[in-house]
Every structure is written in structure tokens, then in C-alpha cells.
Amino acid sequence: MYGDVLFLINFSMDLLVLFCTSRILRHRQNPWRLVIASALGGIYAVGALFIENNAVSLVCNAAAAFVMCLISFPRVRGFAFLKCAALFYGLSVLIGGGITASYVLLSKLGRGVNVNSDIAPALSDIPLGVFLISGAVSAALSFITGRIYNRQSLKKEVTVTVCGDRGAVRLRCLSDSGALLREPLSGAPVIITNAEAVKECVSPELYDALCSEQIKASEGIRLIPGGTVSGKCLLRGFVPRSVTVCGADRDAVVAVVRDAELGGFDGIVPASLCQ
Numbered sequence: 001m002y003g004d005v006l007f008l009i010n011f012s013m014d015l016l017v018l019f020c021t022s023r024i025l026r027h028r029q030n031p032w033r034l035v036i037a038s039a040l041g042g043i044y045a046v047g048a049l050f051i052e053n054n055a056v057s058l059v060c061n062a063a064a065a066f067v068m069c070l071i072s073f074p075r076v077r078g079f080a081f082l083k084c085a086a087l088f089y090g091l092s093v094l095i096g097g098g099i100t101a102s103y104v105l106l107s108k109l110g111r112g113v114n115v116n117s118d119i120a121p122a123l124s125d126i127p128l129g130v131f132l133i134s135g136a137v138s139a140a141l142s143f144i145t146g147r148i149y150n151r152q153s154l155k156k157e158v159t160v161t162v163c164g165d166r167g168a169v170r171l172r173c174l175s176d177s178g179a180l181l182r183e184p185l186s187g188a189p190v191i192i193t194n195a196e197a198v199k200e201c202v203s204p205e206l207y208d209a210l211c212s213e214q215i216k217a218s219e220g221i222r223l224i225p226g227g228t229v230s231g232k233c234l235l236r237g238f239v240p241r242s243v244t245v246c247g248a249d250r251d252a253v254v255a256v257v258r259d260a261e262l263g264g265f266d267g268i269v270p271a272s273l274c275q
Contacts (some may be wrong), residue, residue, distance in 0.1 A: 193267030
């Protein structure tokens with residue numbers, strides 16, 4: 001196999017797997033970063049032909065996948081990044097194995113060629129009719145899967161507009177039926193957002209109090225007890241002038257977190273606010 005062909009095949013497969021990884025984990029992706037990472041994967045695939053030691057090859061494969069994920073998802077940190085890298089590596093193995101198995105199965109429907117006294121499948125021996133039918137089936141399955149995914153995304157992704165003292169910001173949020181946190185004083189449901197997402201709509205004093213590691217007094221701030229897998233915590237929040245969820249006015253309190261992974265969204269909205 002020629003190096004340019006091997007590069008193009010791996011470039012295409014890496015681009016597909018990186019895109020699938022970003023969609024499954026709901027990470028925002030920069031198309032150019034995916035292209036650069038995929039090109040790196042294609043170059044590595046050609047260079048890997050010269051690695052003869054199996055153990056070294058396995059370590060290099062994992063390292064290449066790690067670097068490609070670093071390039072593709074620079075804002076993902078900690079356990080979320082490890083999960084991302086593991087999913088990318090697993091999908092690569094799964095899709096690669098599936099394509100190899102399909103290739104061998106389809107080739108058996110045709111003739112075999114003698115390679116070193118063994119019968120091996122040849123791509124040219126796959127009947128044209130079988131190749132066209134399998135392509136049509138793959139296209140149909142991709143279309144159906146895309147439609148199902150789009151419907152699920154429409155149900156989960158919502159637009160939220162938060163109006164504060166300094167203006168309004170529009171957020172892309174995830175509707176979550178498990179988001180049951182409420183503000184103790186008013187009993188209002190709590191929308192959790194990244195601090196940077198609401199920075200432009202609050203005063204500098206309030207923003208500083210919201211982001212401070214120590215509890216600071218500030219006009220409009222609310223302290224909201226909550227819990228995570230690592231234990232209990234105290235979130236900082238504020239009562240906005242207005243909140244609009246999917247075009248409808250809602251009563252809600254906005255709590256902020258810093259450097260938290262929210263699945264690529266600006267925030268998480270209780271599903272009760274989306275009804």
C-alpha cells in the first residue's frame with residue numbers, strides 16, 4: 001500500500017472518530033483542530049509502519065491518540081479529558097475492527113488471491129453489486145441515525161436568556177431532569193452556568209463575589225447549598241432581573257461555577273423550566 005493512500009485512509013477515519021467523540025460527549029469542536037489532529041494521525045499511521053516492536057507500537061498508538069485529543073479538545077480537563085481520550089481510542093479500535101471484518105466478509109463472496117500459499121481476500125474481488133448495496137445500506141443507516149440524534153438533541157438543548165444589571169446574555173444550555181437544585185430563600189429552581197458565560201450581564205463587584213474562593217458580601221448574591229460526587233458544596237448565585245427559557249419568562253436563580261465541564265454547554269437548566 002502506498003503511503004499517500006494510507007495517510008488518506010487514516011486521516012478520514014480519525015476525522016470521523018474525532019467528530020463522533022465530540023458529538024457523543026457534547027464537546028464543542030473547532031473544525032480546523034479536528035483536521036490538524038486527523039492529519040497528525042495520518043502521518044503517524046505512515047510512520048508506524050517502521051515500528052516493529054509490538055509493545056512500543058501499542059504505547060505509541062495510545063500516545064498518538066492522547067495528543068490528538070489534546071489538539072481537538074483543548075478546553076477539556078481532568079477526568080473528562082481521560083474519558084474523551086478513552087472513548088476516542090475505543091471508537092477507533094471498534095470502527096477499525098468493524099471495517100476489517102466487513103472487508104473480509106464481503107471479499108469471501110468473491111474470489112481469493114494466493115498470497116504466500118494462503119488465500120487472502122482482494123478488494124477488487126468484491127462483487128460490484130454487493131459493494132453498491134452495502135454502500136446504500138450504510139448511507140441509509142447514517143441518515144436514520146442522524147435523524148434520531150437530531151431529535152434527541154432538540155429535546156435536550158435549550159436557549160436561555162439571562163438579563164442582569166448590565167445587560168442580557170444568551171446561553172446555550174442543556175435541559176436536565178436531574179437538576180433539582182433550588183435556592184433556599186425563594187425556593188426557585190437553579191440554573192447552573194459557567195461564570196464566564198454570564199460575566200457581561202453582571203456588575204464587576206458581583207462577578208468578583210461570584211468567582212471568589214472565599215465568601216464575599218455583595219448586593220444580589222445568593223448562597224446555594226448543593227452536592228456533587230465529591231461531597232457537599234456551597235454555590236454562589238444571583239437573582240437576575242429576568243430569565244427566559246425557550247422564549248418563556250421563568251422565575252429562576254442563576255448559580256455559577258468556574259472551570260467546570262458542562263458537556264460543552266454554557267449551563268444546565270432544570271427540565272421543569274422547559275415545559
